Amino acid sequence: MKLILQLAWRNIWRQWRRNLLIMVAVAIGVFSMVIYDALLRGWQVSIIEDTVNNLSGHVQIHAPGYVDDPSVYHHFELNQPLIDSLDKNEQIDIWTSRINVPAVVVSERETRGVSLIGIDPKSEKQISFIGDVAIQGKMVESIDSGGVVIGKKLAQQLETRLGKRIVIMTQGKDKQLKEIGLRIIGIYDTGLESMETGFAFISLKKAQKLLGLENNISEISVRMVDSKSLESFKFNLGLQLETKRLDIQTWKQLNRQMATMTEFVEYNIWIWHFIMLIALAFGLVNTLLTAFYERIREFGLFQALGMGPGMILKQVLFEAWLLVIIGLVLGFIMSAIGLVWLDSGIDLTAFADGMEKMGFRKVLVPIYLWQDSISVIVMIILLGLVASLFPAWRAVKMDPVEALNKH
Amino acid sequence: MTNIIECKKVSRTYNQGVNEVHAIQHVDLQVNDGEFVCLSGPSGSGKSTLLNAIGALDSITSGEVSFCGQKLADLSKSQLADLRLNKMGFIFQSYNLIPVLSAKENVEFIMQLQGVPAKKRGQIAKDMLAEVGLAGLENRRPSELSGGQQQRVAVARAIASEPALILADEPTANLDSSCTRDLIELMGKLNEHHGITIVTASHDPMVINIAKRNVRLQDGMVITDEAV
Numbered sequence: 001m002k003l004i005l006q007l008a009w010r011n012i013w014r015q016w017r018r019n020l021l022i023m024v025a026v027a028i029g030v031f032s033m034v035i036y037d038a039l040l041r042g043w044q045v046s047i048i049e050d051t052v053n054n055l056s057g058h059v060q061i062h063a064p065g066y067v068d069d070p071s072v073y074h075h076f077e078l079n080q081p082l083i084d085s086l087d088k089n090e091q092i093d094i095w096t097s098r099i100n101v102p103a104v105v106v107s108e109r110e111t112r113g114v115s116l117i118g119i120d121p122k123s124e125k126q127i128s129f130i131g132d133v134a135i136q137g138k139m140v141e142s143i144d145s146g147g148v149v150i151g152k153k154l155a156q157q158l159e160t161r162l163g164k165r166i167v168i169m170t171q172g173k174d175k176q177l178k179e180i181g182l183r184i185i186g187i188y189d190t191g192l193e194s195m196e197t198g199f200a201f202i203s204l205k206k207a208q209k210l211l212g213l214e215n216n217i218s219e220i221s222v223r224m225v226d227s228k229s230l231e232s233f234k235f236n237l238g239l240q241l242e243t244k245r246l247d248i249q250t251w252k253q254l255n256r257q258m259a260t261m262t263e264f265v266e267y268n269i270w271i272w273h274f275i276m277l278i279a280l281a282f283g284l285v286n287t288l289l290t291a292f293y294e295r296i297r298e299f300g301l302f303q304a305l306g307m308g309p310g311m312i313l314k315q316v317l318f319e320a321w322l323l324v325i326i327g328l329v330l331g332f333i334m335s336a337i338g339l340v341w342l343d344s345g346i347d348l349t350a351f352a353d354g355m356e357k358m359g360f361r362k363v364l365v366p367i368y369l370w371q372d373s374i375s376v377i378v379m380i381i382l383l384g385l386v387a388s389l390f391p392a393w394r395a396v397k398m399d400p401v402e403a404l405n406k407h
Numbered sequence: 408m409t410n411i412i413e414c415k416k417v418s419r420t421y422n423q424g425v426n427e428v429h430a431i432q433h434v435d436l437q438v439n440d441g442e443f444v445c446l447s448g449p450s451g452s453g454k455s456t457l458l459n460a461i462g463a464l465d466s467i468t469s470g471e472v473s474f475c476g477q478k479l480a481d482l483s484k485s486q487l488a489d490l491r492l493n494k495m496g497f498i499f500q501s502y503n504l505i506p507v508l509s510a511k512e513n514v515e516f517i518m519q520l521q522g523v524p525a526k527k528r529g530q531i532a533k534d535m536l537a538e539v540g541l542a543g544l545e546n547r548r549p550s551e552l553s554g555g556q557q558q559r560v561a562v563a564r565a566i567a568s569e570p571a572l573i574l575a576d577e578p579t580a581n582l583d584s585s586c587t588r589d590l591i592e593l594m595g596k597l598n599e600h601h602g603i604t605i606v607t608a609s610h611d612p613m614v615i616n617i618a619k620r621n622v623r624l625q626d627g628m629v630i631t632d633e634a635v
Contacts, residue, residue: 007505309484309488
């Protein structure tokens with residue numbers, strides 16, 4: 001083994017310009033794979049975080065029929081057995097209950113349709129974006145406090161501002177139109193248009209009173225301790241709440257478009273890795289074949305001196321592996337520098353309008369998962385193997401006398 | 408004396424387009440342990456082809472080649488490689504050293520393949536290089552050595568692993584007369600003092616004269632086989 005490595009190492013530096021070129025090509029390939037992975041992962045994580053933070057949580061519990069018709073008529077009682085069940089579940093990090101019904105907000109100048117969200121701010125702050133969002137004024141303070149909180153964009157659309165009153169109109173449980181005038185106590189800024197225009201937050205008790213729902217709610221939103229076991233958690237929660245005749249949906253079911261986009265990231269990473277592998281394979285095969293034809297006499301000599309077919313095969317393979325592994329290390333070093341440089345994210349403000357519609361934030365922060373580097377390493381090792389197969393096969397199969405007589 | 412090589416009715420035919428070239432035809436040859444045999448003859452007489460057949464480097468069209476009683480045709484490619492590694496040493500016309508290895512590493516190469524421990528093979532390589540007159544040049548790469556020095560390294564590599572047989576194909580063809588004389592003396596010494604069996608293909612009179620037996624070939628056939 002030492003002999004093979006020694007020969008491989010020295011042969012690489014024998015034609016250092018040519019080999020350096022292929023090593024740099026591999027390094028650039030690795031760099032592009034890592035950075036591309038990191039940007040896509042960053043996008044994927046931002047999609048998931050934004051979706052989960054955007055009130056959905058990892059899992060939601062509703063009354064049957066609510067998902068198809070999210071109106072005041074589909075509600076359920078938040079009773080003590082249900083509270084106990086959720087509190088005792090060790091996989092649940094935090095949960096909150098809400099009123100979530102369609103409503104219309106009216107300012108002095110404009111009217112907009114929103115989701116009226118009645119919240120318990122104590123638990124809501126820990127589960128959704130309102131907990132850490134930049135806010136002008138203040139958030140709903142308690143489960144029964146007054147005032148309404150809206151997004152910055154909605155305030156602009158309504159041509160209103162902090163401290164002004166708006167009217168919220170919605171349908172009550174008794175099918176009568178209900179309306180309430182509330183002062184704007186807070187305006188939040190998320191940077192995402194969809195989150196700033198879609199909601200009006202009031203306290204849970206206020207919303208229940210307005211709608212005539214008493215102790216009933218529209219939904220329970222759950223954040224898990226570890227979201228990796230999403231499906232099994234949903235299944236177990238379903239068993240736990242079986243007798244309560246409630247619907248349970250994961251965020252993927254509630255936001256199919258976003259779920260598809262996160263799956264698209266996985267496929268995209270694999271497709272990009274595969275394209276890079278094919279492109280690099282051509283370059284590497286070319287380099288290895290050139291090296292093979294230049295050193296055909298040497299391979300004949302190895303055979304004549306008694307180097308077995310297995311060792312000759314290893315010789316070619318190790319040379320290819322050394323080339324790609326040096327390129328791989330170079331690529332990871334370049335990638336580390338690139339990731340440090342991009343640590344604070346890429347500012348997409350110039351494309352913000354279009355990007356927001358695709359679920360991008362204004363700043364895309366790359367996230368690199370070590371699992372993705374395994375895929376890169378395995379692909380590069382495979383590249384060395386695949387690219388060296390043909391030259392190695394030629395080296396083993398050739399006639400030593402013929403090879404020794406090549407000039 | 409033990410019979411090392413036995414060729415029975417060995418023929419090798421090459422196809423060149425539609426023509427068949429009979430490189431060697433029905434050659435019978437026996438070489439005993441400790442012999443120094445020169446296969447001589449003009450260019451194209453079949454010397455190298457016969458040497459390659461004996462060294463299991465080339466297949467034969469018909470006949471039988473045996474090494475120490477073992478028929479080469481019965482051995483696989485790996486077994487033939489093992490045979491060459493452990494029983495034979497080769498010296499080629501154009502030296503054929505490994506350019507990325509130093510003189511010492513070239514001599515160590517076969518021993519390394521054989522699995523000889525590093526310390527032992529390092530010492531043997533040093534001794535062998537000293538024996539062929541290259542003490543002090545151990546760390547030079549082939550490109551830093553003259554033709555004669557390179558051929559001496561090749562000789563040292565061939566004898567370092569103490570093979571039963573050394574096969575030398577036109578070993579003096581690329582050397583000047585002074586280097587040729589030195590190499591021939593060295594080969595004679597190896598045969599005399601170490602008892603190594605040598606079969607060489609050469610048309611160099613100096614080589615033919617130092618060999619103890621001259622097998623002359625012409626048109627692929629043995630025409631004379633006589634002690635010198």
